[in-house]
Amino acid sequence: MTVSRVINNTGRISEKTRLKVQKVMEELHYVPNATARSLVLQRTMTLSLLITDITNPFYTTVARGAEDAARENGYKLLLGNSDESVDKEREYIDTVLSTRVDGVLITPSGDRSRPHLETLARHGIPFVILDREVPGIACDCVLGDSVGGARKLVDYLIGLGHRRIALVNGSPEVSTARDRLAGYRQALAERGIGFAPAYVMESNYRPQDAEAAAERLQSLSPSPTAVFAANNLLALSLLQSLRKRGIGVPEELSIVTFDDFGYMSVLDPFFTLVAQPAYEFGRQGISLLIERIENRDAPPRRIVLPNELTTGRSVRPAAPSA
Amino acid sequence: MTVSRVINNTGRISEKTRLKVQKVMEELHYVPNATARSLVLQRTMTLSLLITDITNPFYTTVARGAEDAARENGYKLLLGNSDESVDKEREYIDTVLSTRVDGVLITPSGDRSRPHLETLARHGIPFVILDREVPGIACDCVLGDSVGGARKLVDYLIGLGHRRIALVNGSPEVSTARDRLAGYRQALAERGIGFAPAYVMESNYRPQDAEAAAERLQSLSPSPTAVFAANNLLALSLLQSLRKRGIGVPEELSIVTFDDFGYMSVLDPFFTLVAQPAYEFGRQGISLLIERIENRDAPPRRIVLPNELTTGRSVRPAAPSA
DNA sequence: TAATGTAGTGTTATCGGTAACTCTACCCTA
């Protein structure tokens, strides 16, 4: 007990005893056992970051922001990749529950993550949603402006004369995909361009899905002059698939997308895209989470971070004939 | 106790009792407390990954490999970024000690990490070194062939007629920097090219250091026709600094480097570089670590993963006059 | 029939901390 008081600097300790304890602690290389402390205090000082894939440059930077913020506040950070899979996500949720982390910062795999979030709530584990909303779940979240970003991109294309613009989207089960579709449709509508369902294809936000999208793109008639790929890795794979098929980008087809490629964008920004402040997503997500942990009764907060259009070589004005 | 037996499937339990317990567990949404289990079993099923910076595409992929391997084996993964700082690393080591993780996979900030590793050893925490060796520490490690890789790069440059090749290296306190210098010198020596100390500059492997290096590069006379930047982010920042100074790359100066840029390399590999299998670094590092945890008496193992030269647009043959 | 074995369940101590309380000097005050 006396040792505990010295370590935590609580209660009354004579200077003599304090020094003696400290000396012995040094001699024995004593390190307090966080596990035991967690058990009695009922908090682990650990947060869980559950994202879809750390190798996606957007989430890489999110993770960095999250880790920085967690560390600054004395928390440890557990990492998990769900790969957009509800099942894998559930496994992580199970781990999170038994680990008794103090909070979870999560990018849900989609609307079907709702039961997972409800499970967290039922067990009293605070969580903050990152990047994607889940209908029916009222909680703190850090989001981007997907509708606005998509509008900007499509409007930009239209401004360059494009009229037949395809959308290679994520799954409609994911809020960002729905929002990007909404923004796409808004932009078309505002410019009086008809919406052609055939120009919209769904995927699972994963690079593997691009090949099928490329095939469908190629089969469209009249063929689109531009395509909006709903996220960065999708755009990249799509680009590869298109080039493999001999379709020149941007010569024959322009591409725009969401989220940058980290260091890639620095050197020579190939893609025209809407960039989001990934680091702030992570940092502010953790901040919200910690504030939630400290005050469970506060009303949920919703932070929307701005995005920005940056132009690259992936877009060319539409040919006047088109 | 009976519940414990059901959960862990140990001891004798009648089918009737098992079902009853399982039913009640479901009803109560009971989840075993990993903290309590850790305390009594003296293991946390948690590993720590301590790297310099997750946003470096090399370490991003390392982290993904590590997380996959950890999860497959039932371990959780804690993430930490040391930013090449011994002090920050020490803070993480302290956390690791009190957290009682079962093992640590670490990219040491440099030779001065030795005390940290000795601390881990003294506390009986298994660790595996990743990417960088530390003199005086005999332990499991997963390394790349820095000497060979550097030789390949410099030899490639020499083959293209370059004779004045600069090296923007990391700190000599880091084994990979020493090895890359050694490989550089080997390649020069084998081709009978004299070693010019003025052509070698040190940095801290961090992008911020590139500006100073660019300045020194520009001041060299005769100026080099090529430069070997010891890692990817250094190369990228160097490139930016050089271009800002009006030095054309590759027109006036060719650049080669170590480690790729993840997705960046896929699209249009600008840099000529030696790529290392980052995912395997992470995966095999965790494998070694887990095997070490399970058998502390086995002799240390040293895995050296191969690298591969991939060419890009950052290199041009030297002008015949040079 | 008594001894022995065994399946199934319960009890106790423990991991390493901390909250809450107790205890012992010693001091001050009326």
Add this chain to the structure above:
DNA sequence: TAGGGTAGAGTTACCGATAACACTACATTA
């Protein structure tokens, strides 16, 4: 000088699991 206060240290119970052991029926065996 008795009563009360206080500084500083110690005691006890507890967090939620598991190892080791104990116990109770009942079955088997000699």
